[in-house]
Amino acid sequence: MKKKKQTPAERRAALAKLVKAAKNERAKNKNILRELRDDPGMATEVKALMRADLKRVSEIPRALLGPSSSRRRYRELGYYSCSLVDFLFGIWAEFQRKSGLQPTLATRTVLRNISKTSRAQDLAHYADEHVTPWDGAYPKLKIGKKPFTILIASDFHSKFCNPFALRVMHDINKKYQPNAIRVNGDLPDFPQLSVHRQFPGHFPMTVQDEIDWSVDDVLRPLRKNNPKADIKYLLGNHDIRLITAIADKGPMFASLRSMSFAKQFQLDELQIGLVCRSNFLHLSAKQRAYDVAQNWETLFAPDGRMLWTTVHGWLGGKDSPRKHVQRFMTNGTNGHLHDRQVVSAGSYSTGVLDWYQTPCMAHPAAVAAGYLPGPIEFNAWSCGGLFVTIFPETGHVHGEFFMVGKDVATFRDQVWRITQRERDQIAEMLEI
Ligand SMILES: [Fe+2]
Numbered sequence: 001m002k003k004k005k006q007t008p009a010e011r012r013a014a015l016a017k018l019v020k021a022a023k024n025e026r027a028k029n030k031n032i033l034r035e036l037r038d039d040p041g042m043a044t045e046v047k048a049l050m051r052a053d054l055k056r057v058s059e060i061p062r063a064l065l066g067p068s069s070s071r072r073r074y075r076e077l078g079y080y081s082c083s084l085v086d087f088l089f090g091i092w093a094e095f096q097r098k099s100g101l102q103p104t105l106a107t108r109t110v111l112r113n114i115s116k117t118s119r120a121q122d123l124a125h126y127a128d129e130h131v132t133p134w135d136g137a138y139p140k141l142k143i144g145k146k147p148f149t150i151l152i153a154s155d156f157h158s159k160f161c162n163p164f165a166l167r168v169m170h171d172i173n174k175k176y177q178p179n180a181i182r183v184n185g186d187l188p189d190f191p192q193l194s195v196h197r198q199f200p201g202h203f204p205m206t207v208q209d210e211i212d213w214s215v216d217d218v219l220r221p222l223r224k225n226n227p228k229a230d231i232k233y234l235l236g237n238h239d240i241r242l243i244t245a246i247a248d249k250g251p252m253f254a255s256l257r258s259m260s261f262a263k264q265f266q267l268d269e270l271q272i273g274l275v276c277r278s279n280f281l282h283l284s285a286k287q288r289a290y291d292v293a294q295n296w297e298t299l300f301a302p303d304g305r306m307l308w309t310t311v312h313g314w315l316g317g318k319d320s321p322r323k324h325v326q327r328f329m330t331n332g333t334n335g336h337l338h339d340r341q342v343v344s345a346g347s348y349s350t351g352v353l354d355w356y357q358t359p360c361m362a363h364p365a366a367v368a369a370g371y372l373p374g375p376i377e378f379n380a381w382s383c384g385g386l387f388v389t390i391f392p393e394t395g396h397v398h399g400e401f402f403m404v405g406k407d408v409a410t411f412r413d414q415v416w417r418i419t420q421r422e423r424d425q426i427a428e429m430l431e432i
């Protein structure tokens, strides 16, 4: 026979009765804590009684939310004081676990590991299909005896990219036809896929907008202006966000035209390879950070001497370029830090090494808004990129920055002036 449903008034009355009874019981039990201190042998017996009591409370129906064994619920309906629970069980979750109301710690660890592993497998599977096959693809750089040049630009951060800097970079590519181009990470920004910076309205681009911008405003013109260059796109921490997120939460990307990273960035059509050394098989955020640290490219002379390393970078702090050169012990460059620095290091066997930390292609004030406190000038972030000539026979490198200022940009003997349109775009960008 079906039980008759209680009216709300009846329910309230029943609960009030239970609460009153519990109050009486707690009064009777109020000396237990003191007695336990005198006779710790009682603990086992008292614990058993309390476990049964929590079970009893957890079975008392609740109208809307369903049964509960929370601390708040127990404080109302339990026969023992919460301080007694603290004394015997330490934390509330332990009281629940010991009462069989929560999975044990061991079970939870196993469950967590299962979900982590399956997540890591999804990610590795996705990367296997859509990312890592393009690692090192479309090699067009033949390193022989003749000097060769590389144009390096990093940290565009899509919406925050300085349009003036972008024009200068494309001009340099067109005019000087570098043998290689390295888009050294943080091409899109993908704030939606991050735990940082989510102010409403701060970032008006969708994930698809950012990808389209990366292709249409950066990658395609780079290829068009320099059809023979060896172009590589090194994945930085912001670029990797997309890969992790797609593999992780596919449905959230229902609006994307394609789920394939390689297709989205048109790597085949533009004949652009990736630098992506990670297998993406990682289980934790810490290991994910490791992916960026793994992501470098070293160019070698035909006889095996190391000539040049490009890495997006992961070692922070004021001494960042020095930390990077000490890891690689080659001439090279990192991005990621957004401020320009050149340091020299080396050893008896390597000789003097030059390491260039490139400025960013983003507008420093725009990309910093929202997460760097104080005036951005203080952090010395600057705008521009690097053009390097490498002499394989001797290992000599000659690096030249192109620097983009507020009104003027310079490289070698060339001077660019900002247009009114670019000025307006920047002003608009800073307003967001
Ligand atoms: Fe960056």
Ligand SMILES: [Fe+2]
Residues within 6 Å of the ligand: 185, 186, 236, 237, 238, 312, 335, 336, 337
């Ligand atoms: Fe970065």
